[in-house]
Amino acid sequence: MNRIDIVYGGRPYSLGGRTVASVQEELATALAAGRPYWLRVNSGEGRIEDAYLLIAPGISVVLVNTKPNGNGADVGPEPDNAFMRDVL
Template sequence: MIRVDIVYGGAEYSLGGRSLESIQTEVETAFLAGKPYWLRVNSGGGRFEDAYLLIAPGIPFAILNVKPHNGPDIDLEVDGAFNQDVL
């Protein structure tokens, strides 16, 4: 099952059965419309609990693409993918 996590106001939420791209398109469309938009997400860890996140300018919003763990962890320090100078 596909799951996308969302970080909003320091809390984590999720959307199941949706692709990262479909959520990005929904959020971008809402944002470009110039009106506040309520995105329905799941706030429950063990059971589905509706939550509605306000999508509007000035509100921090992050989408995390959750992938199943199918292989070894990557050491970001070794492969150069993690650049502390950027942080």
């Protein structure tokens, strides 16, 4: 399974079953809308524990692709409805 590690406020979080490109698109769309956006991520180590990160201008977010293929591209399928535009 594909996993993206996220560093936010100096703390680690993660997203499973997503691609870096889809998360980048989600965040860019949220920022373009001009309103704050809450990104649901996992904060648990070894267990699912939802956390919500505030995405807004001036807040630093780092995405780390932990399962890239040999040339650095994302691998793995994107699950249906992983990025739900209707919540933006």
